[in-house]
Amino acid sequence: MPVRLFNTYSRQTEVFIPLDPAGKSVKMYTCGPTVYNHAHIGNFRAYVFEDLLQRHLEARGYAVERVMNLTDVDDKTIRGARTAGRRLADFTQVYKDAFFQDIDTLRIKRASHFPAATEPRYIERMIAMITQLEEQGIAYQADDKSVYFRLAKFPAYGALAHLNLDELRPSGRVNSDEYEKENIGDFALWKAWDEADGDVRWDSPWGAGRPGWHIECSAMATAILGPEMDIHCGGVDNIFPHHEAEIAQSESCTGKKFVRHWLHCAHLMVDGQKMSKSLGNFHTLRDLLAKGFTGREIRYALLTVNYRLPLNFTLAGLDAARAALGRIDEWIVRLREHAGDAAPAAAPLAAHAEKFFASLDEDLNISAALSHLFDLIRESNAALDRAELSPAQAAALLADWQRIDGVLAFQRESAAIPAEVLALVEKRQQARTDKDWKASDQLRDEIAALGWIVKDTKDGPKLSPR
Ligand code: AMP
Numbered sequence: 492m493p494v495r496l497f498n499t500y501s502r503q504t505e506v507f508i509p510l511d512p513a514g515k516s517v518k519m520y521t522c523g524p525t526v527y528n529h530a531h532i533g534n535f536r537a538y539v540f541e542d543l544l545q546r547h548l549e550a551r552g553y554a555v556e557r558v559m560n561l562t563d564v565d566d567k568t569i570r571g572a573r574t575a576g577r578r579l580a581d582f583t584q585v586y587k588d589a590f591f592q593d594i595d596t597l598r599i600k601r602a603s604h605f606p607a608a609t610e611p612r613y614i615e616r617m618i619a620m621i622t623q624l625e626e627q628g629i630a631y632q633a634d635d636k637s638v639y640f641r642l643a644k645f646p647a648y649g650a651l652a653h654l655n656l657d658e659l660r661p662s663g664r665v666n667s668d669e670y671e672k673e674n675i676g677d678f679a680l681w682k683a684w685d686e687a688d689g690d691v692r693w694d695s696p697w698g699a700g701r702p703g704w705h706i707e708c709s710a711m712a713t714a715i716l717g718p719e720m721d722i723h724c725g726g727v728d729n730i731f732p733h734h735e736a737e738i739a740q741s742e743s744c745t746g747k748k749f750v751r752h753w754l755h756c757a758h759l760m761v762d763g764q765k766m767s768k769s770l771g772n773f774h775t776l777r778d779l780l781a782k783g784f785t786g787r788e789i790r791y792a793l794l795t796v797n798y799r800l801p802l803n804f805t806l807a808g809l810d811a812a813r814a815a816l817g818r819i820d821e822w823i824v825r826l827r828e829h830a831g832d833a834a835p836a837a838a839p840l841a842a843h844a845e846k847f848f849a850s851l852d853e854d855l856n857i858s859a860a861l862s863h864l865f866d867l868i869r870e871s872n873a874a875l876d877r878a879e880l881s882p883a884q885a886a887a888l889l890a891d892w893q894r895i896d897g898v899l900a901f902q903r904e905s906a907a908i909p910a911e912v913l914a915l916v917e918k919r920q921q922a923r924t925d926k927d928w929k930a931s932d933q934l935r936d937e938i939a940a941l942g943w944i945v946k947d948t949k950d951g952p953k954l955s956p957r
């Protein structure tokens with residue numbers, strides 16, 4: 492079955508056909524973080540959705556080359572560095588490091604490339620692109636010394652966002668103190684240096700300054716992936732003006748269609764409002780880890796709602812994620828115990844796994860995919876209860892699970908049991924032998940506080956990570 496993806500550009504769900512004539516490799520660009528503080532989990536909703544997309548395409552046999560950029564120079568990073576009294580590069584490095592830690596915690600696959608806007612080769616490319624646009628009469632330097640993109644030269648501007656261009660293009664020059672540009676909608680390609688920028692400056696044909704945010708992405712995307720790419724993603728707030736501007740700049744420079752499929756995820760909401768730094772209604776990943784939630788629980792909560800629907804964030808949602816993962820964990824333990832060393836043989840419930848992938852083929856319908864997974868869990872548990880599943884069939888279901896988990900990345904890490912925990916379990920066994928139930932319960936709590944659950948079975952105590 493082909494993969495079908497909703498394309499923001501056409502507003503249609505389209506069959507995904509890669510540019511690669513061999514139909515194998517996929518080029519994907521994803522707008523990454525602005526590294527001026529810790530990303531909040533709204534940002535991570537976008538990155539987790541992109542991770543699901545990449546993993547599903549890989550499950551369907553594509554080789555995905557993915558770029559995620561780091562915006563390490565813009566108004567926010569410059570302001571942040573100034574307030575902190577640090578050099579820009581030192582200031583952003585802290586948040587770059589934190590970002591990589593966070594994506595590992597959320598089990599987001601590393602992209603093939605993480606270009607940073609301030610790398611000299613990309614700054615050079617930005618300047619080269621702006622120079623070309625100026626030669627084509629598309630870019631112009633205004634009285635404020637900044638360089639702008641002349642919107643009137645790109646009639647398709649607004650097509651991605653389906654905007655009425657007349658509203659954006661008042662006729663004639665704008666005579667306003669605020670606007671030095673020809674047209675209110677013209678956006679900055681190069682921002683002339685001013686005092687607030689401190690030592691953040693690069694030389695250019697237009698004097699000292701720094702690149703605008705939009706040209707950063709056009710330069711990094713085309714430098715690494717070439718003039719055309721299959722997929723470009725971000726959150727819906729990136730559609731306008733950022734992605735619209737990326738199209739205008741890139742296509743004006745290359746003369747080629749920049750992106751085939753545009754995918755945008757809806758926002759993570761809190762009480763009906765977008766989670767954002769400016770509203771102050773955000774949680775960072777670190778806040779939630781400090782509350783005792785794990786990376787995979789947060790990943791689960793961010794993944795379970797289809798990416799084009801808003802997702803309302805609640806702590807209750809994280810509790811539900813914990814419960815759902817607990818069901819998966821128990822099911823796997825059960826299948827493993829039953830399968831033993833048996834070689835896999837055709838399982839009676841294999842259709843569920845196929846339906847899981849078929850659901851994802853339909854514009855990443857994760858809620859349908861998960862419901863097939865939970866049908867599989869319920870029915871195979873019932874079959875185990877009735878002793879109708881052979882060890883070989885259990886082994887086959889485990890193999891299906893491995894394929895499914897290649898996309899979900901939900902599996903519990905098999906952690907080594909720390910000596911401290913083993914000592915407490917031993918103490919607790921002694922308490923039980925002594926029929927000291929109070930001490931035994933207390934020890935169970937101590938073990939739980941260390942992240943382990945102890946279950947008493949006929950073969951003695953069994954430990955599993957919480
Ligand atoms: P920024 O660092 O603000 O440029 O955002 C990085 C990415 O996170 C972009 O793709 C945004 O569209 C996305 N984003 C920001 N806030 C949210 C939110 N509340 N829900 C989903 N995605 C978001």
Ligand code: ZN
Binds near residue numbers: 522
């Ligand atoms: Zn971007």
